[in-house]
Amino acid sequence: MYQTFACLASRLSFSASPIHQRLMTLTRSQMLYIESAEKANDFLESDHLIPPLPSSFCLNTRQSRPLNIMKTVQTPVAQIPVAHATVVAAPQQVQMFRQDAFQGSMAVIVKQEFAALELFGIEAKNRYRVHQSSPHPDARRSDGQQLLYVREQSDCAERICCGPNRALTLFAHAGYDQNSPVFIQMHKPFHIAGNCPCSRPVLHVSDGANTPLGRVEDPFSCCQMDQQIFDQSNQFRYGVAGPICQLGLFCPCLGDVVFNITNQAGEPVGEIRKIFDGCGELMLHTNKFKITFPNMVTAEDRALVFSSAMLIDLQYFEVNKNNQ
Numbered sequence: 001m002y003q004t005f006a007c008l009a010s011r012l013s014f015s016a017s018p019i020h021q022r023l024m025t026l027t028r029s030q031m032l033y034i035e036s037a038e039k040a041n042d043f044l045e046s047d048h049l050i051p052p053l054p055s056s057f058c059l060n061t062r063q064s065r066p067l068n069i070m071k072t073v074q075t076p077v078a079q080i081p082v083a084h085a086t087v088v089a090a091p092q093q094v095q096m097f098r099q100d101a102f103q104g105s106m107a108v109i110v111k112q113e114f115a116a117l118e119l120f121g122i123e124a125k126n127r128y129r130v131h132q133s134s135p136h137p138d139a140r141r142s143d144g145q146q147l148l149y150v151r152e153q154s155d156c157a158e159r160i161c162c163g164p165n166r167a168l169t170l171f172a173h174a175g176y177d178q179n180s181p182v183f184i185q186m187h188k189p190f191h192i193a194g195n196c197p198c199s200r201p202v203l204h205v206s207d208g209a210n211t212p213l214g215r216v217e218d219p220f221s222c223c224q225m226d227q228q229i230f231d232q233s234n235q236f237r238y239g240v241a242g243p244i245c246q247l248g249l250f251c252p253c254l255g256d257v258v259f260n261i262t263n264q265a266g267e268p269v270g271e272i273r274k275i276f277d278g279c280g281e282l283m284l285h286t287n288k289f290k291i292t293f294p295n296m297v298t299a300e301d302r303a304l305v306f307s308s309a310m311l312i313d314l315q316y317f318e319v320n321k322n323n324q
Helices: 002-011 018-024 028-033 037-045 116-120 156-165 279-284 299-323
Strands: 107-112 127-133 142-154 168-173 182-188 202-207 212-217 224-231 236-243 257-262 268-274 288-292
Touching: 107 142, 107 299, 142 156, 156 299, 168 299, 182 299, 202 299, 212 299, 224 299, 236 268, 236 299, 257 299, 268 299, 288 299
Parallel strands: none
Antiparallel strands: 107 127, 107 288, 127 142, 142 168, 168 182, 182 202, 202 212, 212 224, 224 236, 236 257, 257 268, 268 288
């Protein structure tokens, strides 16, 4: 009997294995209880620690005969309680704005595309491309990949007859063209352009699934171009304002038009800057903006600030372009 267990222990190369430790702790009474090598084989397999031994494996060096490993020995082995895990259904999560197509960029360049139809005095659908940029104040060009493609959806007759007053929806696609998934939807109802206090423009912002993110309002103001950004809970997030006495408003060649982004305390935290785009702006009537986002901004707030830049172009610079 002891030779049988000595043979088995010598065959096991992993001496620190649980099987080897189990053999070393067997008492003489337990060894006597196991009457044969076949029962010893079943005794070791009762823990399912290793796969069953092949039938050609021999425990006795003096006698080579196949072992019947299908027998079961009722060995008094202490049973280990097994913990049964209960799968609990997770509560339904509130749908959130998980995707950030801006990829955490601190600054982007928004460039309007040229539409040949506008050379004939006909208002065309606006299209924009958004690229990464550096937040450095002197950076005026994109230095990264394209992040968004923005296209307008509006009625043709309303574009021709109403111009910038028209109702429209801007779709920002997270990719190179309109075949990419929609990241932001921006809807502007019909309004009266100018300083009319009774009909001010507002841009309702939602994500690609049409879940509201907030809105951008342009209240009546006499001395400055002013916008207010609210989240989906109607909480004020940022203010965007710029003075009306800027050289870039009268002659784009003389300078940029700057809109400061302020937080709830009125502190400047970012900037929207209309950049002079050279001959492309003078001849092709295309606009170019640089958006410097606030620090530690969420994906929702970044989308709202971007929407504010879109409303600035539609409210202030689309009017000037049509009057040229």
